[in-house]
Amino acid sequence: MKNVILIGFMGTGKTSTGKMLASKLGCAFIDMDQKIEEEAGMCIPDIFAQKGEAHFRQLEKDLVERLSARRNAVISTGGGTVKNPDNVAAFKKSGIIICLSASVDAVLERTKRHGTRPVLDQADQGDRRKAVESLMAERKDLYKQADFTVDTSDLSPLQVVDVIVRFL
Numbered sequence: 135m136k137n138v139i140l141i142g143f144m145g146t147g148k149t150s151t152g153k154m155l156a157s158k159l160g161c162a163f164i165d166m167d168q169k170i171e172e173e174a175g176m177c178i179p180d181i182f183a184q185k186g187e188a189h190f191r192q193l194e195k196d197l198v199e200r201l202s203a204r205r206n207a208v209i210s211t212g213g214g215t216v217k218n219p220d221n222v223a224a225f226k227k228s229g230i231i232i233c234l235s236a237s238v239d240a241v242l243e244r245t246k247r248h249g250t251r252p253v254l255d256q257a258d259q260g261d262r263r264k265a266v267e268s269l270m271a272e273r274k275d276l277y278k279q280a281d282f283t284v285d286t287s288d289l290s291p292l293q294v295v296d297v298i299v300r301f302l
């Protein structure tokens with residue numbers, strides 16, 4: 135099986151959907167953020183704070199290269215992994231790219247705990263909605279590179295899995 139790669143904005147359900155999708159397909163599940171944290175021995179907010187975003191993006195790119203050499207996995211990416219065109223090209227070669235999208239309200243609800251999403255916390259300036267809206271607009275075209283998109287705003291992860299399986 136080719137890899138199934140889940141891309142999409144923060145709070146669109148990539149991790150919870152990915153886990154369930156992998157168990158339904160009977161294949162491995164890899165959560166990129168979790169793997170980066172394990173390998174760095176540090177949580178993502180600490181990587182951003184102590185080493186900077188550029189360092190995090192390099193760790194992300196190194197991991198994409200390694201993951202693209204394997205098959206038979208569902209891979210949940212971080213919301214910003216698609217910012218690097220090399221990452222998208224590597225994913226295109228090794229798998230099918232599915233984008234999970236969600237409304238601004240759903241994303242706000244799902245990412246309301248501050249301190250876990252440094253990119254949002256940095257852009258926040260006291261107005262979380264504006265931060266989400268402008269980052270989403272900025273990244274809209276990047277997420278359009280997917281082979282298929284599912285709007286998860288009003289769906290449970292299980293329902294999202296069903297939609298993806300039907301597409302596959």
Ligand code: S3P
Nearest residue numbers: 143144167212213214251252253
């Ligand atoms: C990021 C999203 C995060 C994580 C990091 C950067 C982004 O992943 O990779 O904080 O730039 O959108 P999630 O999409 O899983 O929150």
